[in-house]
Amino acid sequence: MTNLDLYAKTEHLLGIEEATEALYDLYRSELDEYKIKTLLDVGCGRGGFMQRMISDGVKCKGIDLSSVMIEECKAQGLDAECIDVADVEGTYDAIVAIFDVLNFMNKDALVKFLDAISSKLNDDGIFIADINTLYGFSDVAEGTMSAENDKEFLVVDAEFANDELHTQFTLFEKNDNKFIKHQDTIIQYFHKIKTFQNLSGLKLIDKQTFSLYDTEDKTLLIFKKRQ
Ligand SMILES: C[S@@+](CC[C@H](N)C(=O)[O-])C[C@H]1O[C@@H](n2cnc3c(N)ncnc32)[C@H](O)[C@@H]1O
Structure with a gap:
């Protein structure tokens, strides 16, 4: 993925x-x-x-x-x-x-x-x-949040430095009784x-x-x- x-x-x-x-x-x-x-x-x-x-x-x-x-x-x-x-x-x-x-x-x-x-x-x-x-990156996008429903648990962790926002997405998806973990980073540029x-x-x-x-x-x- x-x-x-x-x-x-x-x-x-x-x-x-x-x-x-x-x-x-x-x-x-x-x-x-x-x-x-x-x-x-x-x-x-x-x-x-x-x-x-x-x-x-x-x-x-x-x-x-x-x-x-x-x-x-x-x-x-x-x-x-x-x-x-x-x-x-x-x-x-x-x-x-x-x-x-x-x-x-x-x-x-x-x-x-x-x-x-x-x-x-x-x-x-x-x-x-x-x-x-710059406010959109530093005041809105930067920071950590989590969200979940019955089947998924998400953590988003974003840091803005040197005109780049690095956002790490960690998603746990429920599959039968196991959780599958997906993790990746998206870079956004000012x-x-x-x-x-x-x-x-x-x-x-x-x-x-x-x-x-x-x-x-x-x-x-x-x-x-x-x-
Ligand atoms: C924040 S989402 C916005 C999606 C949609 N425009 C909306 O308003 O709901 C940004 C989208 O841009 C796509 N994307 C990023 N870089 C792209 C590129 N170079 N060409 C086409 N799509 C791109 C991503 O896959 C993602 O679906």
Whole structure:
């Protein structure tokens, strides 16, 4: 199991449903202005945002590097693939990367990713993504939590230092009378806004810092494809 698949298996225990809904509402209202017909959701997770956009009449495709996430999308009948964005066929009116997806990449990977995003946009296409602010890492994400239900017990331990958040996930899954232990670490990277200015394929047209929790923890970034 990859570290992203382990994240996928723990997500329902993290208590992020309300924050996810708030993010979906924000993206939906931003996209409303652009009257898009096609959408690519990169890092689509379980496909919740695609479900909402499909109900608004938008043709959606989702990709995610976790096969666990993609299988859940497919089980709902969504068009989803476990591939890198560089391998996506066709182009789209809009692309989104919702809930920290850009923070999963270090700077080099991020720059390549953003180049690939630009090549998958139609002329005048729009790309919207959110990133964690320093407060998002130090006040919200850092720390330890645990959660459990009848079949699972999860411990999450996150430390933020040198602009990197190292989060260790330890999941015990009950199987008959035994517990199976899964443990892995995900690294998330803080990115400065200047990383997103002067990109060759994308022009940053707006940025908004907002609070999902009690502090200014996220920045929404809106880009247009450069002509
Ligand atoms: C915090 S989850 C958010 C999922 C979904 N966007 C949502 O809002 O529910 C981040 C997702 O990004 C995926 N991911 C991380 N890096 C990725 C990449 N380079 N390309 C595609 N998906 C990626 C992870 O597997 C995970 O499903």
